[in-house]
Amino acid sequence: MEKISKNGIFRDAEVVKYQLLHFNSKTNYNFIKILLSFHNYRNVLIEHEMYFIDTKPNEKRYDEGKSVKILLNPDFNHPPYFILKDQKVSWNVKAIIFKVLMIIALIAYILGLYIYFYNKESYDFGWRFLTFMHPIVFSGxxxxxxxxxDMILMQGLLFKVNKDERILFAGRNAEAEILNVSQTGLTINDQPQVMFQLKYSDYRGKEHIAVYKEIISLLNIVSIPKEGKINILYDEKNPDKIIIPKIF
Structure with missing residues (x-):
């Protein structure tokens, strides 16, 4: 985030929607969600949600219709793709101290186990009593x-690149013709997945046929366009990868 604040690409963004999620009465901070409208790397107008803590809610900086300044990440292959220009981060000192103390306690516990079993089972033969299947070795x-x-899994979850978001921030726009719209049969939380088959021409004039799948709310299922034209964003390097920023 410090790198983005120094080298980020400046954009003006408009607050389209504002939602208060939680108010902390002790700190007088608001945890909010806002929907921003701004131009991506290709100067295509997009919308994107972000969650953060507003430390100065009295200033009403993020009310609907307000303009805020953002910085796009110059390296659009890695999130975060953008930050607020005035956004700040800080270390959670209490959490760090707690984790360090837990690590020290764990090391002390393991050393205590080795000392205990050495005194109980070595019988003056040193550490030869230890085998691979000994409880303290195998369990360790x-x-x-x-x-x-767990660390590899968490790293993959936290820093996994969202391909749809990457296209949203770095993709080119095009007008696509709807060839077919159908349900795939997959549902998530009783919401159906809809598949769009689209035909479009990229900025070089080359024609492509691509498929895009999206989970649609049952309340909006009747509003899905079945024919005509629709605006899309596509990956310049892989034109088969597309997203539909606004389906309705």
């Missing part, structure tokens, strides 16, 4: 494998 190895797996 399994714990390390679990921690390693």
């Amino acid at each position: 190895i399994m714990m390390l494998l679990y921690i390693l797996f």
Whole structure:
């Protein structure tokens, strides 16, 4: 985020929607969600939601219709794709201290186990009583494998690139012809997935046929266009990858 604040691409954004999610009476901070409208890397007008803590709610900086300044990440292959120009981050010192103390306690516990079993089972033969299947060795190895797996999994979840968002921020726009619209049969939380088959021409004039799938609310299912033209964004390097920013 510091890198983006120094090298980010400046944009003006308009607050389209504002929603208060939580008010902290102790700090007088608001946890809010806003929908911003701004131009992406290709100067295509897009909309995107963001969640953050407003430390100065009395100033009403993010009311609907207000203009805010944002910075786009110059490297659009990695999130976050943009930040607010005045956005600040800080370390959670209490959480860091707690985690350090937990690590120290865990190390002390493991050392205590080794000392205990050494005094109880070594019988003056040193550490030769330890085998791979000894409880403190085997369980320790399994714990390390679990921690390693958990770290890799969490890193993948936290820093996984959302391909749709990448196209939203770096994609080119085009007008596509609707060839077919149908339900795939998949539902998530009783909301159906709809598949769009579209034909469009890229900025070079080359024609493409692409498929886009989206989960649609049952309340909006009747509003889905079945024919005609629709605006899309596509990946310049992989034109088969598209998104429909606004279906309705």
